[in-house]
Amino acid sequence: MAVDFSNAVKTDEGVQVNGVVMNPIVEKCEGCERIKEFEGGKYCGSYPQPETKWRLGNCNFATHTKATAKGKAKVNPLKASKRAAKGR
Template sequence: MKDVERKPIVKECEGCDNIDEGKCRIWASPAAKWRIGKCPSASHVKLEAQQPDQKVRVGQQKQKARTKGGKK
């Protein structure tokens, strides 16, 4: 396998445990991981679980109980 040219880290990477000599050990292009949001491998960023305020159920039907013998 050929060596991949690793690009330098971006400012969002500072403080991460995956940095070695100014380059990311996991991703070849760290800037690409920060473009769409948080880097999935960032050890210095804590992910927050989002919980909905209230569960809303719309359009569900009740199931009919089946009797023995396959008849309803």
Template sequence: MKCITIKKGVDCAFMSSNGCSYDGGECYPIVEKCEGCQRVREFEGKIYCNSYPDPAAKWDHGACNFATHIQATVDKSGQVKINPLKASKRAARGR
């Protein structure tokens, strides 16, 4: 549905027939870490994320998975880190 509150006319997954269904019924402006991302857009003088209504929450537990301006870090040893639970299941199947 199209947003009718802050980002008027933008397709938003959080819009319902009753308005914005996100916490508080509104989108929140970007945080400093979002500067330089290609997903930010300006609406009514403030800058918002086009993909997520609360950008600060995306950065709480590390890097935002929507961020286009950062690169994923590689382990220093060059090896891929494997989930131990998945590794044990693979070993049990004989892979």
């Protein structure tokens, strides 16, 4: 469900859309296509509290995380430490 920023208003509590306070995006959101700019701030077009989307891992709405995973070889820390232990 996309947030319609044409209804956004600036209040003392922050930017609100239809009465819902929109928190600014977090660092990990950078690069996501769902970011919307409003009054100089950046907000998520899909989720009012971006920070909570990242608290338990990757945001499941993010458009940019799969792309970055593709480019880099992912290191599984558990496997890497097992490999290191075998080599000893």
